[in-house]
Amino acid sequence: MNVLTGRRILVGVSGGIAAYKTPELVRELRRAGAEVQVVMTRSAAQFVTATSLQAVSGNPVRDTLWDPAAEAQMGHIELARWADLILIAPATADRLARLAHGFADDLLGAICLASTAPIALAPAMNHVMWQAPATRRNLELLAADGVHLIGPEVGDQACGETGPGRMSEPADLARAVTELLAQGLEGTARAPVHSIGQNQPLLGHHVVITAGPTREAIDPVRFISNHSSGKQGYALAAAALAAGARVTLISGPVAESVPVGVTLVAVESARDMHAAALTAAPGSDLFIAVAAVADYRPSTVAEQKIKKTDRKESGLSLELVENPDIVAAVAALPDAPVVVGFAAETHDALAHARGKLSRKGLDAIVVNDVSRQDIGFGTDENAATLIWADGEITLPKQSKADLSRAILDTLIELFMPRFVRQLANTNPDNAAK
């Protein structure tokens, strides 16, 4: 049985040119067995008629809060409760702003605010509108609220320009909605999923990435840390997001900006990162440990700033104790995801990395030579070798974004059967498919 059979999908339509695709979307959803109720905004009526949407949905279209007859039959609160999922397609820039700020001055806004169902948005707008700082801010708020984004895609736009902002095609939207419902998200806390059009092998999968350095406090103002910039981990988070994954990024303090749609867990010390990883990793599909975690921390943290006058004749000695091994702890979990480590080495890189792979029970390890000035810490480029139990691949020097895509592509090729099994394990609907 299709995941959509009998599921109640409320399709919101806002006022963008892509609304001409919405009747086809409604048909796709109904063909897959879903029950569809369309709610359109006032502006949407400029682009598509209620008559068409009523014909394809098989239900009268709702378009205003102020319709006593419709309210008496199924009020906006009942509509909000009725929905298993709300999909707004197209979602205009204006709609994103209204949703982000909780406006309830029209029917669609009131329903979204009154519903606990997952909300998915298929944005469609001119590429400058999509990249505008206000839209970015609104998307960040929506992502933090757990609203799902499907698309937009990059391509030709109605305005004659090319860029990101094209609504995903109806078939892709229907597929993404199926994945969301297959995850059994309804009735649970919302969790952000971002997906961009086609080529989303990780849609429906959860990837957890650690990035950046950790800081190990010596006293209230001093710490031990390292040169990690977080660039490689953040690039991997963006690549996993673009591949359709839900991404949790556990990051030490860095200057990088978090890709919109990624859930950030900000941490400072190795022990914070260890706790965050053990919270996020269970149930995830892929755990990639890119962070440069401090191996040691001071055994005690001075409560007050250590003064020069406090030091002894022999100077100041710090006693260090070992930090927990985060990647090994995740690999040792009973239902461990696929676990990938990163090794920054300065000599005998491949031999050290192979040792680490087996010692820590990892599925794969990415090794890079940080003794080279042109790659590694703080640079925009990197080269690496990805090693797994019975193979390895050398990835030549390239941008950290390209390298991230190459790493992910290889991991998907190697481990996809395990991701699928994990999705099936956690999801009875999928196991039956």
Ligand SMILES: Cc1cc2nc3c(=O)[nH]c(=O)nc-3n(C[C@H](O)[C@H](O)[C@H](O)COP(=O)(O)O)c2cc1C
């Ligand atoms: C011809 C025309 C096309 C438009 N296309 C879009 C669009 O594709 N995306 C968008 O965000 N806004 C678009 N707008 C602007 C929205 O219609 C406008 O912001 C409106 O207030 C959206 O209201 P709603 O979100 O309540 O539907 C368009 C406006 C016009 C006049």
